[in-house]
Amino acid sequence: MASERSLAVLRAIVQDYVASREPVGSKTIVERHAFGVSAATIRNDMALLEEEELIAAPHTSSGRIPTDKGYRVFVDQLTEVRPLSSAQRQAIETFLGESSDLDELLARTVRLISQLTRQLAVVQYPSFASARVRHVELVSLSPTRVLCILIADSGQVEQRLAELEQPVEEATLAELRLRLNELVAGTTMADATALLSGEIDAVDPRHAAVLHTLAATLAEQARVQRSDRLVVAGAANLVRTEQDFAGSILGVIEAIEEQVVLLKLFGEMSGDEHAVAVRIGRENASFGLGETSIVSSAFEIPGRDISRLGVVGPTRMDYSNSMAAVRAVARYLSRTLGES
Secondary structure (H helix, E strand, C coil): CCCHHHHHHHHHHHHHHHHHCCCECHHHHHHHCCCCCCHHHHHHHHHHHHHCCCEECCCCCCCEEECHHHHHHHHHHCCCCCCCCHHHHHHHHHHHHCCCCHHHHHHHHHHHHHHHHCCEEEEECCCCCCCEEEEEEEEEEECCEEEEEEEECCCCEEEEEEECCCCCCHHHHHHHHHHHHHHHCCCEHHHHHHHHHCCCCCCCHHHHHHHHHHHHHHHHHHHHHHCCCEEEECHHHHHHCHHHCCCCCHHHHHHHHCHHHHHHHHHHCCCCCCCCEEEEHHHHHHHCCCCEEEEEEEECCCCCCCEEEEEEEECCCCHHHHHHHHHHHHHHHHHHHHHC
C-alpha cells in the first residue's frame, strides 16, 4: 500500500507530466516540489509506486509517467473539485446567457467547455424518451396544409407542417384528430412512434391517404422527442494531442463520430446523476476508446430525461481543471433551464 508521501509523489508526477509531456524523474520532483527529503528518498517512493503499477518507465533510463491505474488513484484522491475562478464563472454566465434558444445554448456550451478545457467537448441533447403524449392537435392552415402539434405530458410542444396531396375539410380534420388521439394519447414517445408508423384504420377509407400523411408527420415529431444525439465541438483539440496516443487517432475520431458509442458510455456514467464522473483509459477499451479519458456531469431540464455533458481527451489530461469546468457548466445549465 502506497504511503501518504508516495501518493503525494504520484500527484506531483501526474501534474508535471500533464504540464510538460515529459517523463518525470526524482531530481525534477525535488527541485519543483517542497517534499523536504532527498532525491534518493523520492526514488524509493517512486519504486513503490512502480511496484503498485501506478507509474511506469516509457523507456530505459527515463523518468516515470502515470499509468491508467495511477491516473485513477490521482482522480479518486481529488476529494474536492477545485472551483473555477470568478473570471471563469463570469465568462460562463456571460457567454451562455446570450443564447436565444436551446439549440444555440447547447452549441455555445460545447464551444465554451472546449475553450475552458482545451479538450473535445460533447453535450447530450435533452430528450423526452420517457415522456408521454398528452394530446395531438391538427390546425388547418389551408385545404392542403395542416399544422400538426404534438403535446407531451411534460408540457413540451412540437409543431410541424404537413403538406397534403388532397384537400381536407374541417369536419374531416376533426374526425382524424379524434382518431389519432385515440391511438396515441397516453402512450410513450417510443410507442407513439411505432403506432403512428404502422397501419392505421381510417374512419373513412377515402381519407386514408390524408391520415397516413398526418400520422407520418406526427411519428417524426415523436421520434425527434425521444432521440438521443450529441452536440460536439473542439475536434482540433483532439488532433493537437495526437502524440499522446500510441497509434492513430482515427479510431478515436470514428468512435466519437459514431455517436451511439459515446451515448452508451454516458449511460454507464450516470450512476450518480449530480457528481462528476471520470472514465480513464482501459476503462473505455470496450468502446474502442482505450487511450482516452472522459469527464462528464449531468444536467437536467424539468420534464426531460437527465442529460450529460463532458470532455473527451487523452489520458494525459488536466483532470482537475476539466472536472471543475464540466461541473460548473452542468450546474449553470441545470439552474438556467430549470428557471425557463
